[in-house]
Amino acid sequence: MLLASDTLPSHTGYVAAxxxxxxxxxxxxxxxxxxxxxxxxxxxxxxxxLADRRPGAVExxxxxxxxxxxxxxxx
Amino acid sequence: xxxxxSRLRALSIATAVTLTAGFALAFFYAKLDADQGFVQKIFYxxxxxxxxxxxxxxxxxxxxxxxxRTRDPRYDLRSYVAIHLSLILxxxxxxxxxxxxRAAWGHWWVWNEPTLVSFLIIFLLYATYQPLxxxxxxxxxxSRYASVFAITAGAFVPLNFLAVRLAQAYTHPRVLSTSGxxxxxxxxxxxxxxxxxxxxxYVTLWKYEMASKHTSMxxxxxxxxxxxxxxxxxxxxxxxPSLHA
Numbered sequence: 001m002l003l004a005s006d007t008l009p010s011h012t013g014y015v016a017a018x019x020x021x022x023x024x025x026x027x028x029x030x031x032x033x034x035x036x037x038x039x040x041x042x043x044x045x046x047x048x049x050l051a052d053r054r055p056g057a058v059e060x061x062x063x064x065x066x067x068x069x070x071x072x073x074x075x
Numbered sequence: 076x077x078x079x080x081s082r083l084r085a086l087s088i089a090t091a092v093t094l095t096a097g098f099a100l101a102f103f104y105a106k107l108d109a110d111q112g113f114v115q116k117i118f119y120x121x122x123x124x125x126x127x128x129x130x131x132x133x134x135x136x137x138x139x140x141x142x143x144r145t146r147d148p149r150y151d152l153r154s155y156v157a158i159h160l161s162l163i164l165x166x167x168x169x170x171x172x173x174x175x176x177r178a179a180w181g182h183w184w185v186w187n188e189p190t191l192v193s194f195l196i197i198f199l200l201y202a203t204y205q206p207l208x209x210x211x212x213x214x215x216x217x218s219r220y221a222s223v224f225a226i227t228a229g230a231f232v233p234l235n236f237l238a239v240r241l242a243q244a245y246t247h248p249r250v251l252s253t254s255g256x257x258x259x260x261x262x263x264x265x266x267x268x269x270x271x272x273x274x275x276x277y278v279t280l281w282k283y284e285m286a287s288k289h290t291s292m293x294x295x296x297x298x299x300x301x302x303x304x305x306x307x308x309x310x311x312x313x314x315x316p317s318l319h320a
Contacts, residue, residue, distance in 0.1 A: 021167060025166070029163065
């Protein structure tokens with residue numbers, strides 16, 4: 001039976017760990033950006049509500065979801 | 076600058092392609108190092124991260140000079156984002172370096188090695204940048220002091236690099252030299268592609284972060300326009316710069 005140490009080069013674990021650190025840093029950054037994006041979305045919704053409440057304002061139609069918007073743009 | 080700009084999308088694709096190509100070249104094209112073997116593959120990640128982080132710190136310093144010259148808060152924002160991203164890459168450099176050191180030398184850290192200690196000093200120096208900003212409530216003063224810090228620390232980076240080059244190396248190898256280094260052709264190609272990929276990653280993340288900050292400020296300004304003066308133009312006490320006083 002072949003052992004992992006026979007088939008894989010030495011110190012594979014260290015190399016994998018180093019590259020995983022890089023990937024983890026990138027992932028954390030992406031998650032933080034996703035939270036920021038969610039906050040922008042909340043703020044934008046709040047702005048639409050504020051615009052609707054203004055005297056003489058025509059009721060603003062909420063924008064269609066992103067998927068539908070892309071379909072419309074493609075047409 | 077728009078969050079969904081076509082240039083930013085193209086830059087993101089170029090980053091992903093270059094970085095993937097670089098790592099593929101490092102693992103499948105570049106030969107194994109005769110001395111260290113497979114563990115030397117960390118080099119293609121660790122060294123580009125370190126170089127880009129140091130260049131990013133200096134870029135932050137250049138933007139800070141522009142800020143002090145013009146008093147334009149946009150330069151302060153650029154400097155802040157550049158230093159913020161460089162700090163993340165510097166942290167990555169320290170961690171990957173420690174892993175490599177453990178595999179190659181048997182120690183996580185070597186205190187008598189100038190390269191390691193000097194990089195740690197730079198990292199710790201820049202780690203005080205955000206607390207410094209946060210400690211100053213007045214926005215104008217905050218941006219001015221932060222710029223002075225960014226220039227001083229930015230000037231320290233090349234000086235530190237030179238001092239390390241002149242110092243005697245104990246264990247850490249000197250990668251870049253005036254003769255072009257000792258890398259064979261295949262290793263040099265993989266290294267240069269990885270370096271280009273890391274530089275592109277830095278620029279892409281910097282642009283994303285700038286777009287995010289601009290969007291946040293625009294949303295706040297719009298909210299103030301709609302809700303009246305009850306909404307402050309800038310958020311409460313924060314380390315992040317604001318384009319509005």
